[in-house]
Amino acid sequence: MSFLFAFEEDQTFLSSIFDAIHDCVKIVDKDGNFIFINLSAERNMNIDREEWIGKNAKELLPNSVILDALHTGIPQFHKHSFVLNKNFIVHASPLTLNGDLVGAISTHKDGSEIEKLKESFDHFTINKYINYLENELHLIQMLPLEMKDFVISKDSTLIHELSKIKKLAPTDISILIRGESGVGKEVIAKNIHQLSNRMGKPYIPINCAAIPEALLESELFGYEEGAFTGAKKNGKKGKFELANKGTIFLDEIGDMSYHLQAKMLRVLQQKELVRVGGSEAIPLDVRVIAATNQDLESMIINNTFREDLYYRINGLTFTIPPLRERKMDIDVLILHYLKEFSYKYNKQKRLSQEAHHLLLNHSLLGNVRELINVLEHGFVLAENDEIQISDLPKSCIEGYMAQEEDIPQRRSKEIEASSFTLSDSDSLDFMENMSKLEVALIVKALKRSNNNRSKAIKMLGISRQSFYDRLKKYEKEISYYLK
Numbered sequence: 001m002s003f004l005f006a007f008e009e010d011q012t013f014l015s016s017i018f019d020a021i022h023d024c025v026k027i028v029d030k031d032g033n034f035i036f037i038n039l040s041a042e043r044n045m046n047i048d049r050e051e052w053i054g055k056n057a058k059e060l061l062p063n064s065v066i067l068d069a070l071h072t073g074i075p076q077f078h079k080h081s082f083v084l085n086k087n088f089i090v091h092a093s094p095l096t097l098n099g100d101l102v103g104a105i106s107t108h109k110d111g112s113e114i115e116k117l118k119e120s121f122d123h124f125t126i127n128k129y130i131n132y133l134e135n136e137l138h139l140i141q142m143l144p145l146e147m148k149d150f151v152i153s154k155d156s157t158l159i160h161e162l163s164k165i166k167k168l169a170p171t172d173i174s175i176l177i178r179g180e181s182g183v184g185k186e187v188i189a190k191n192i193h194q195l196s197n198r199m200g201k202p203y204i205p206i207n208c209a210a211i212p213e214a215l216l217e218s219e220l221f222g223y224e225e226g227a228f229t230g231a232k233k234n235g236k237k238g239k240f241e242l243a244n245k246g247t248i249f250l251d252e253i254g255d256m257s258y259h260l261q262a263k264m265l266r267v268l269q270q271k272e273l274v275r276v277g278g279s280e281a282i283p284l285d286v287r288v289i290a291a292t293n294q295d296l297e298s299m300i301i302n303n304t305f306r307e308d309l310y311y312r313i314n315g316l317t318f319t320i321p322p323l324r325e326r327k328m329d330i331d332v333l334i335l336h337y338l339k340e341f342s343y344k345y346n347k348q349k350r351l352s353q354e355a356h357h358l359l360l361n362h363s364l365l366g367n368v369r370e371l372i373n374v375l376e377h378g379f380v381l382a383e384n385d386e387i388q389i390s391d392l393p394k395s396c397i398e399g400y401m402a403q404e405e406d407i408p409q410r411r412s413k414e415i416e417a418s419s420f421t422l423s424d425s426d427s428l429d430f431m432e433n434m435s436k437l438e439v440a441l442i443v444k445a446l447k448r449s450n451n452n453r454s455k456a457i458k459m460l461g462i463s464r465q466s467f468y469d470r471l472k473k474y475e476k477e478i479s480y481y482l483k
């Protein structure tokens with residue numbers, strides 16, 4: 001089991017995960033010897049896996065697809081294979097660790113499975129989304145292979161951001177993920193961990209906004225027995241200690257108090273921590289991924305976020321655009337989650353044209369999380385196989401109606417704010433008009449940069465200080481146009 005050393009402690013757990021997978025899975029080491037065969041494969045091939053482990057695939061399955069993947073180093077997809085008197089469709093991929101080839105993995109289905117799949121697909125073809133899937137899936141395939149199962153996107157900006165992950169994951173660079181609530185920051189953090197050399201070690205998420213300030217310190221750094229009233233006997237490990245050798249995901253880091261930020265910075269710099277009420281320094285080896293929806297740059301100016309911590313956590317930034325700015329993703333996510341619910345509830349349902357239109361045009365402020373909730377609500381409530389608008393949550397329908405009513409007003413605001421013109425009757429007062437021009441320029445820069453203040457400052461070519469002075473001066477006007 002040479003290359004599985006990374007999971008030594010978790011091998012039983014990993015085996016039970018693979019055994020729970022319905023697809024047939026086989027793994028060989030770099031010499032082609034079988035090191036793992038899951039339960040489905042054992043049953044499907046009608047073999048005794050204990051007898052196969054340690055034997056070479058060349059001997060037991062000559063010309064098999066797994067050997068092709070091992071010898072060429074190239075993934076093999078949808079390969080037909082006739083062995084053990086059965087027809088199989090096989091996918092196989094080489095396995096690498098730190099850039100070295102360590103083996104190969106294959107999954108297969110046999111003819112009867114394929115027939116079942118075909119039947120369910122035939123049923124689906126009445127659903128126009130299947131055409132969508134077939135036409136557009138190649139774009140999803142642009143994602144790194146390992147991420148396909150997790151992050152669904154065909155938005156070029158997001159795909160570009162995600163393509164960095166593969167290169168960065170194996171390093172220990174700290175990462176800051178930015179984006180609104182529900183855009184997928186945590187899914188991406190998990191992916192970074194899974195693609196890193198720390199995979200198989202702990203991944204510990206903590207939401208800094210969800211834990212009361214008084215408890216956050218001991219949650220993060222742990223405490224010793226007697227540290228405070230109610231402290232457990234023998235003390236307790238904090239999230240940082242639990243994440244040792246692995247990754248900690250600090251969600252909503254902008255909500256952490258200034259005092260805790262200072263403590264966190266010390267821990268990150270010194271790579272050791274002292275539990276609350278303790279004196280012993282505990283060495284730490286933790287990769288930090290943080291996420292925020294806040295404008296940390298203006299928090300630094302307002303002295304609510306420490307600049308030194310900002311540079312410490314911001315080795316690299318990923319910005320995930322909100323769902324309303326990647327409309328194409330709404331469709332693929334709908335497709336994906338309808339499929340997921342069809343497995344979960346053992347039923348197949350599609351969206352009516354009207355409900356589909358509503359979701360595509362809804363501003364979905366809760367992003368992917370809201371889309372999933374709304375869809376599941378509709379899926380469960382729909383009387384037949386078509387989800388109607390009336391099956392969606394009331395709040396979603398009301399939100400959409402309010403948004404539609406607001407459109408003419410928003411459009412007129414946009415026109416007003418983005419053009420600076422003077423009619424004959426307008427005042428020519430210099431100072432008054434200069435102020436209007438400043439507001440129009442700032443609003444335009446903020447809109448063009450998706451409200452990213454650093455980018456807006458660059459576009460405007462003015463200093464940070466001067467930008468924030470104007471933001472303060474015209475706060476009311478700017479927030480009116482941006483609303």
Ligand SMILES: Nc1ncnc2c1ncn2[C@@H]1O[C@H](COP(=O)(O)OP(=O)(O)OP(=O)(O)O)[C@@H](O)[C@H]1O
Nearest residue numbers: 150151152153180181182183184185186187368369
């Ligand atoms: N691109 C995506 N593909 C598939 N599922 C996604 C995608 N983005 C988000 N999701 C799903 O949406 C839900 C919300 O995602 P997640 O918790 O990662 O968002 P978040 O940005 O971390 O939210 P918050 O800031 O509120 O913590 C999860 O169920 C996640 O699996």
